[in-house]
Amino acid sequence: MNKILVIIKREYLSRVKKRSFIIMTILGPILMAALMIGPAVVAMMSSSKYEVAIVDDTHMFYDQFTPTQSTTYTRLETGIDSALELMKGGKFDAVLHIPEVAFQAPASLRLFSLKSINYSAKAHMESVLKHQYESLKLTKAGIDPEVLMAIETRITINAVRIEKDGVERSDYPEVSMGLGFVSGLLIYMFIFLFGSQVQRGVLEEKTSRIVEIIVSSVKPFQLMMGKIVGVGLVGLTQFLIWVVLTFAIVGGVRSAFPEAFQFTSAEEIYVSASQSLNAEELQKQMETVQMQNTTAGQIMEGLAAINFPVVILAFLFYFLAGYLLYAALFAAIGSAVDSEADTQQFMLPVTIPLLFSIIVAQMVIQDPSGPMAYWLSIIPLTSPVIMMIRIPFGVPYLDLAISAVLLIAGFIFTTWLAGKIYRTGILMYGKKITYAELWKWIRYR
Amino acid sequence: MEYLFRAEHISKSYTGHKALSDVSIEVPKGRIFGLLGPNGAGKTTLIRIINQIIAPDEGELFYGNEQLKAHHVHNIGYLPEERGLYKKMKLGEQAIYLARLKGVPEHQSKKLLKEWFEKFDLLPWWNKKVEELSKGMAQKVQFIITILHKPALLIFDEPFSGFDPINVNLIKQEILKLRDEGTTIIFSTHNMGSVEELCDHIALINKSEKILDGNVRQIKKDFSTNIFQLELGQMKGPAEQMFDHRFELIKATPHNGLNTVRVKILREADSNELISQVLPYAQVVSFSELTPSMNDIFIKTVTGKFPQESSQDEVSASANDYLAE
Known part of the structure; x- marks a missing residue:
């Protein structure tokens, strides 16, 4: 037992001290953080500010324009020609001309500019105009906009799941989907990355013949387990550092540039102090704010609905048990062959269940309690990924128990199997290994 | 033991x-x-x-x-x-x-x-x-x-x-x-x-x-062939006449003024008797038993006989090397 600790320590330290590990551990979170922060930064940098002059010959639309984060509006009474002169002089970026005939002929609306105006600014102006057109037409038809406001109803169905114990829970599949997919993908990546590290380590010991020296002091099984556990701890270390560093970087950037992260709400909520609002506008604004709040609230409620202790415990369990199951198989492959190139024929059957799990992940997310999701989350080879996808949706404890017991049995079996192949394989050179040969090794005493 | x-x-x-x-x-x-x-x-x-x-x-x-x-x-x-x-x-x-x-x-x-x-x-x-x-x-x-x-x-x-x-x-x-x-x-x-x-x-x-x-x-000892090698100086007559029925002369080759003689002791005789047999006829410079090498013993054990005459010279060479140390 003491010797296995010596082996684990070497496997762990020799990898953690490697330059490539340190670089990956630092670069990983920077890349992740860049992925999370990047879009906001890019959006912030690319959004140009527009000064738009409005020449409203009808005097019916101007009041509707409120400044947004990227656009400010100025009313000009001077007429279109002098407005265009001002624009050419650099006072404005664009001139929106609403001619006298605009109400009857919307096609006569014009937006003049020296350089092209971006899509969202134009879209904003169009929607303001459209709204005003509609309310003007309604008024003309004798319908009170107040009545219309009262009629307009926003519909979102709150899905409620009644659990076995009778507790009602709001169901937000979008949140569960995201969480499930991300954790399933992480497990998949972890198994692949560190499983192949185990394989490379075993192969390195075999080809350098150091294994001949070591097996006279320790049992081959101890050497194999020491490597699997040591590499697993390296993976766990890297993963934890990544999580902590990613959140630290994202958190740091957020508190340094808070304005970059007020994605959607800012544009609507932003109210210019110079702007006086009439009752109708205020109500409209309130509504949008409320709508924003409900989306954020739904996400919050969706997160709150997820049983985090179960998710975290399950993640750690499937993360480790899944790794142990596959790492043993990777170790067996590493021991059986003579070079990296020979691993291909044995890699295929090991990687297929993993690849399959990721490919069907989409279908499992669509129907997380269906028969396919159920069976794949029970079978040990696919359960680490598939069960993790299912868990945020809520999984009966019985299913979890069966899956966990089978996974434990599965990795005990693969470890036993790998141990049999390993102890013969590491001392066998220059032989073309076939499946029949492996089967013989398993049957040796 | x-x-x-x-x-x-x-x-x-x-x-x-x-x-x-x-x-x-x-x-x-x-x-x-x-x-x-x-x-x-x-x-x-x-x-x-x-x-x-x-x-x-x-x-x-x-x-x-x-x-x-x-x-x-x-x-x-x-x-x-x-x-x-x-x-x-x-x-x-x-x-x-x-x-x-x-x-x-x-x-x-x-x-x-x-x-x-x-x-x-x-x-x-x-x-x-x-x-x-x-x-x-x-x-x-x-x-x-x-x-x-x-x-x-x-x-x-x-x-x-x-x-x-x-x-x-x-x-x-x-x-x-x-x-x-x-x-x-x-x-x-x-x-x-x-x-x-x-x-x-x-x-x-x-x-x-x-x-x-x-x-x-x-x-x-078990694999001993009872073949001895003698280096002789001045000889009184040819080597063939030196030995009686208890000994078998295998070969005698002169070189550098000396004569290398290989003799097999047949039976009822030992190495001392071989020396006393030779002493009246020649001056003995060296005397040694040709022990088979482990390689010869291995081949003998596997095939039942020592390597052929052609490799017998190698045997003597390895035996000499061995004895020289």
């Missing part, structure tokens, strides 16, 4: 072929035991069984008077034939690691290793990676690791392969010193000539079976 290690009726087969069939060996305490045989005879399989790396299908193993158990690995040091080190690991760090796996505590192993590194001129390489070392240096490190924990039983599988002659001598002296200190040594090789000077006992293995074992001197 006291035996440190015994293997009784060991058999091991892999599907398709038999690696060992009913092999028994007894290794006397404090001696060097040669395990000889051609490549593929089953030596490495037997050694792996002794090291408990693989289990025999049949047979029993004893360390002293106890049945061989897992904890006995601490009493055994094994230098495998195919041996390597972690290429990317620093030499000192690696040596400490391997010593710890043998059960030597870290602080103690460091002290011992520094002493041995000093002795083998390896100390400047302590913090170097193994890939920067020459093969000979790596071999020395492996040898040190094998003997570091002072095991009572040492097993060397082709220990001299990869060494230059100076280092072969260095290792040979260390092995003899260990023997003198009371360590029991099993020495496995396919190069039968190379071990005659080292081994006290041998076992010959061929095609998975033990075909011969015993004390080296005794074996040589």
Whole structure:
């Protein structure tokens, strides 16, 4: 037992001290953080500010324009020609001309500019105009906009799941989907990355013949387990550092540039102090704010609905048990062959269940309690990924128990199997290994 | 005689072929035991069984008077034939690691290793990676690791392969010193000539079976051909007339003013009588028995006869070399 600790320590330290590990551990979170922060930064940098002059010959639309984060509006009474002169002089970026005939002929609306105006600014102006057109037409038809406001109803169905114990829970599949997919993908990546590290380590010991020296002091099984556990701890270390560093970087950037992260709400909520609002506008604004709040609230409620202790415990369990199951198989492959190139024929059957799990992940997310999701989350080879996808949706404890017991049995079996192949394989050179040969090794005493 | 290690009726087969069939060996305490045989005879399989790396299908193993158990690995040091080190690991760090796996505590192993590194001129390489070392240096490190924990039983599988002659001598002296200190040594090789000077006992293995074992001197005596070689100076008459019916002249060749004469003693005579037979006729410069080499004995045991006359000259050459030392 003491010797296995010596082996684990070497496997762990020799990898953690490697330059490539340190670089990956630092670069990983920077890349992740860049992925999370990047879009906001890019959006912030690319959004140009527009000064738009409005020449409203009808005097019916101007009041509707409120400044947004990227656009400010100025009313000009001077007429279109002098407005265009001002624009050419650099006072404005664009001139929106609403001619006298605009109400009857919307096609006569014009937006003049020296350089092209971006899509969202134009879209904003169009929607303001459209709204005003509609309310003007309604008024003309004798319908009170107040009545219309009262009629307009926003519909979102709150899905409620009644659990076995009778507790009602709001169901937000979008949140569960995201969480499930991300954790399933992480497990998949972890198994692949560190499983192949185990394989490379075993192969390195075999080809350098150091294994001949070591097996006279320790049992081959101890050497194999020491490597699997040591590499697993390296993976766990890297993963934890990544999580902590990613959140630290994202958190740091957020508190340094808070304005970059007020994605959607800012544009609507932003109210210019110079702007006086009439009752109708205020109500409209309130509504949008409320709508924003409900989306954020739904996400919050969706997160709150997820049983985090179960998710975290399950993640750690499937993360480790899944790794142990596959790492043993990777170790067996590493021991059986003579070079990296020979691993291909044995890699295929090991990687297929993993690849399959990721490919069907989409279908499992669509129907997380269906028969396919159920069976794949029970079978040990696919359960680490598939069960993790299912868990945020809520999984009966019985299913979890069966899956966990089978996974434990599965990795005990693969470890036993790998141990049999390993102890013969590491001392066998220059032989073309076939499946029949492996089967013989398993049957040796 | 006291035996440190015994293997009784060991058999091991892999599907398709038999690696060992009913092999028994007894290794006397404090001696060097040669395990000889051609490549593929089953030596490495037997050694792996002794090291408990693989289990025999049949047979029993004893360390002293106890049945061989897992904890006995601490009493055994094994230098495998195919041996390597972690290429990317620093030499000192690696040596400490391997010593710890043998059960030597870290602080103690460091002290011992520094002493041995000093002795083998390896100390400047302590913090170097193994890939920067020459093969000979790596071999020395492996040898040190094998003997570091002072095991009572040492097993060397082709220990001299990869060494230059100076280092072969260095290792040979260390092995003899260990023997003198009371360590029991099993020495496995396919190069039968190379071990005659080292081994006290041998076992010959061929095609998975033990075909011969015993004390080296005794074996040589058993396989004695009773052929003697004499260097004679001035002779009174031709060699053919010197010997009576108790002796058979094989050949006489003059060279450098001397005559080399080979005579077989037939029966009812011994070497002293051969000398007294020759004395009246010639001046005796040297006199020696042509002992068969281990290689000849091996071939004799396998095929039933010594190598043909053509290789008989090689026999004499190796015998002379042997006697010259």
